[in-house]
Amino acid sequence: MVVFSSLLAFGISRLLAPKFELFFVQKGFVARNYRGELIPFSCGLTFVLTGMVFYTLLPVSGASPANASAAGSDLFSPLVAALAISMAGGLLDDIAGAGEDKGIGGHLKALVEGRVTAGAFKALSLAIAGGLLATPFFGREPERGVAALLLVPLTANTLNLLDLRPGRAGKAFFFLALIGLLGAKASGLGSNFALLTAPLAGSLAGYLPFDLKGRVMMGDAGANPLGVGLAAGLVTTAPLSWVILSVVLLVALHVLAERYSFTRVIEANPCLRFLDSLGRSS
Numbered sequence: 001m002v003v004f005s006s007l008l009a010f011g012i013s014r015l016l017a018p019k020f021e022l023f024f025v026q027k028g029f030v031a032r033n034y035r036g037e038l039i040p041f042s043c044g045l046t047f048v049l050t051g052m053v054f055y056t057l058l059p060v061s062g063a064s065p066a067n068a069s070a071a072g073s074d075l076f077s078p079l080v081a082a083l084a085i086s087m088a089g090g091l092l093d094d095i096a097g098a099g100e101d102k103g104i105g106g107h108l109k110a111l112v113e114g115r116v117t118a119g120a121f122k123a124l125s126l127a128i129a130g131g132l133l134a135t136p137f138f139g140r141e142p143e144r145g146v147a148a149l150l151l152v153p154l155t156a157n158t159l160n161l162l163d164l165r166p167g168r169a170g171k172a173f174f175f176l177a178l179i180g181l182l183g184a185k186a187s188g189l190g191s192n193f194a195l196l197t198a199p200l201a202g203s204l205a206g207y208l209p210f211d212l213k214g215r216v217m218m219g220d221a222g223a224n225p226l227g228v229g230l231a232a233g234l235v236t237t238a239p240l241s242w243v244i245l246s247v248v249l250l251v252a253l254h255v256l257a258e259r260y261s262f263t264r265v266i267e268a269n270p271c272l273r274f275l276d277s278l279g280r281s282s
Contacts, residue, residue: 002194005054006202013050013206020046021216029095031217034165039215042094044222047203048087051229054199055080075196078136079232082129083225086156089125090220093118097220122220126153129228133235147243148235154250155234156227161257163223166280167212170204173226177201180230183238196233200226212279 024030024040031041055076097118130152137145155176163169177197184193204226210216218226235243266272 001058002191002198005058006198006205009047009050009054009199009202010206013047013203014209015206016050017043017046017207017210017216021210024216033214033217035214037214039217041217042091042219042221043207043210043216044218044226045087045091046222047200047207047218048083048222048225050203050206051200051225052080052083054203055083058195058199075192075232075236078132079196079229082132082152082228082232085125085132086129086224086228087221089122090160090222090224092125093122094219094221097122122224123153126156126224126228129153129156130231133228133232137235141240144235144240144243147240147247148231150247151235151243151250152228152231154247154254155231156224158250158253159223159227159230160220161254161262163218163220164263165276166214167208168276169218169223169226170208170211171275171278173204173230174201176230177233180234180238183234183242186242187237187239189237193233193237196236197229200229209279213281 020043021040024043029040029042030038033039059076095118127149130149133152134145134148137148159169159172162172180197181190181193184190207216207218211218234246238246266276
């Protein structure tokens with residue numbers, strides 16, 4: 001079921017991506033990329049909506065976690081709701097967030113000054129998404145629930161911060177998903193992690209070639225749900241120690257992001273620069 005759903009999601013997303021691209025161009029949903037070219041933004045809706053359809057259909061098809069008691073009896077309903085909320089918050093920021101203060105510090109400064117930014121609404125959507133995914137754990141494993149509250153927005157915002165060059169956030173998702181799968185296997189729940197991430201991974205793979213060519217931008221509407229899905233898989237299946245370590249590392253990464261440009265760091269490192277340019281045509 002995992003392989004079938006990911007392959008089908010790949011095919012549908014591959015067909016829909018150029019349709020979304022054309023629709024957004026016709027409606028004027030365009031923004032300048034890092035090269036100053038006008039291209040459609042928020043095209044991550046392609047793979048997010050495709051993935052959500054499959055998360056809705058999987059329970060109907062009889063797909064269920066290998067160990068429901070360890071991973072939660074209902075994995076899909078809160079995940080679909082969390083993806084939808086984070087997508088809405090990201091889309092709002094894509095549309096209304098141009099010219100606003102950037103970064104966590106910028107949004108906090110705006111709130112102190114009495115200004116509510118689109119980024120603040122995006123942060124609220126991620127907090128709600130984290131709450132939806134964390135709530136099932138508080139009854140039996142409250143430490144994991146607290147970790148989920150932190151991990152969901154941190155993972156989503158990390159991919160958001162990386163979405164500055166074609167394909168970068170998508171590559172990061174697959175890299176982090178591989179690490180998450182290793183953690184899930186350490187708990188004996190590798191199949192559950194695959195079940196949780198396959199629809200997003202498959203639909204992202206179908207969309208990614210268009211992003212790598214610099215034709216579209218996934219935007220916060222795509223990057224945020226990607227992070228939410230990744231965090232959901234990790235917090236549901238990996239050992240608690242892995243989840244806590246992930247929170248610590250992502251907090252450190254966000255502190256560094258306030259002081260250093262990820263793009264400059266990547267371009268200064270030959271290995272990271274090679275991986276970043278892999279598959280890109282722009």
